[in-house]
Amino acid sequence: MSLSLPPCPNSIKSIQHFLKTAVEHESRDPVITYWCRLAALQNGMSLDKSSKESLAVLLPLMDWLEATKKGQTSNDAIVNEVVASAHIENHAMKLFLWADKEDRASHFNKNVVKAFYTSGILFDVLSVFGELSPENEHYKKYAKVKAAYIHNCLKNGETPIPGPLDGGDEPGEELSGGGPAAPGVSSSDPTVPYPPNQQQPGFQQPTPPAVQPYSNPVPQMPGGGVLPPPQAGAPPPVPPTQQFDSMNIQPVVPSVPASGSGAVKLSVEQVSKAQKYCKYAISALDYEDMNTAILNLNKALHLCQTGQDMQ
Numbered sequence: 001m002s003l004s005l006p007p008c009p010n011s012i013k014s015i016q017h018f019l020k021t022a023v024e025h026e027s028r029d030p031v032i033t034y035w036c037r038l039a040a041l042q043n044g045m046s047l048d049k050s051s052k053e054s055l056a057v058l059l060p061l062m063d064w065l066e067a068t069k070k071g072q073t074s075n076d077a078i079v080n081e082v083v084a085s086a087h088i089e090n091h092a093m094k095l096f097l098w099a100d101k102e103d104r105a106s107h108f109n110k111n112v113v114k115a116f117y118t119s120g121i122l123f124d125v126l127s128v129f130g131e132l133s134p135e136n137e138h139y140k141k142y143a144k145v146k147a148a149y150i151h152n153c154l155k156n157g158e159t160p161i162p163g164p165l166d167g168g169d170e171p172g173e174e175l176s177g178g179g180p181a182a183p184g185v186s187s188s189d190p191t192v193p194y195p196p197n198q199q200q201p202g203f204q205q206p207t208p209p210a211v212q213p214y215s216n217p218v219p220q221m222p223g224g225g226v227l228p229p230p231q232a233g234a235p236p237p238v239p240p241t242q243q244f245d246s247m248n249i250q251p252v253v254p255s256v257p258a259s260g261s262g263a264v265k266l267s268v269e270q271v272s273k274a275q276k277y278c279k280y281a282i283s284a285l286d287y288e289d290m291n292t293a294i295l296n297l298n299k300a301l302h303l304c305q306t307g308q309d310m311q
Contacts, residue, residue, distance in 0.1 A: 003037075003064045009053035015040040021121045031077040031087050032122070034068055037061055039125045082272070085129045086279040089136070092122035096143055106162045108150055116147035264307040273309075274300045 008016050022036035041061050048054040072078040077087045099115035102108075123140035126132055132140065145165065153160040266274070277300035281293040302310040 003060065005057050005060060006053075008057055009048070009051065011048035011051060012044040012054050012057065014047070015044045017121050018043070018125065021118060021125075024118075029091070030068075030072075031075070031084065032091060032125075034065070034072075034078055035084060035088055035125050035128060036121075038065055039128050041065060042128060081129050082275050083279050083282075085126060086276060086282075088122055088125055090280075092119045092126070093139070095119040095122070096139055099143070099146070103146060103150070103160075104162050108154065108160050110154070113147050113151045113154070116143045116150070120144040120147060264305060266304065266307055270303060270307065274303045277303070 005019065008019070018036045018040035022033040022040070025032040025036070041058060044054065044058045044061070049058065069078060076083040078084065095115045096119040099112050099119065102112045103116075120140050120143035123132065123136050123143065126136060142164075149165060150160045152158075277296045281296040281300070285293045299310045302308070
């Protein structure tokens, strides 16, 4: 279902970022489009829900959201907030990690600006599901600052400084090898899915970054193209299923009560966290990232069996 909206009046002009990001993903990721438009509606209603100009945008937006939800009842990422949150966070982190890697390698271009910028907008969208975690709040701020900084440097003919700016914090241990990557995301994956017809203010249409050869290739996202060829003399890549079979995975052995002492009772928050770990695992499997999938499944299992997070 297509959506045509009039220009946003000044009273709700700030929601344009959500609406444009929604348009950019419409043909490639309808889930992102749906939640970007829902974020736009929620923010717009909080800003101005009475003026004629504002309602001319918000009412058609509301009708589109209702119709889309009714037509997507089988899509968990539309009707289930836990799945939706994992989907959006995964995409935001994928963009962020690629942009951060390029930035630290001093590869400055509009693709990097666009990836940082869109990542920041998607972290804003996550606010639809509640307060952002401290980590995601930090990623959002860092992404927006870097997008503005690199954009201004390129515009003024200056060379940006790679990595965190003076006085700025590192975006997280995940980016420096000090901890696990974000759920479903490999920090070595250079593929960034740029939808066509991107029209962010001040940015030109970016060209999708080329896939560079690397020593331990991982499958691309569905539809992302072929895998890079192996290096000369290297053995052929092992299919994901064989990789999974050959992994020496040690099962989690939690300290659980004896069988006759009753099951562990989880709080509502712990049940929600276990569900989220499972959704992260499913999202990782979409990208054939077996290690991340196994890690999150083990976390969910450990939490269900012990009532404690896996250290």
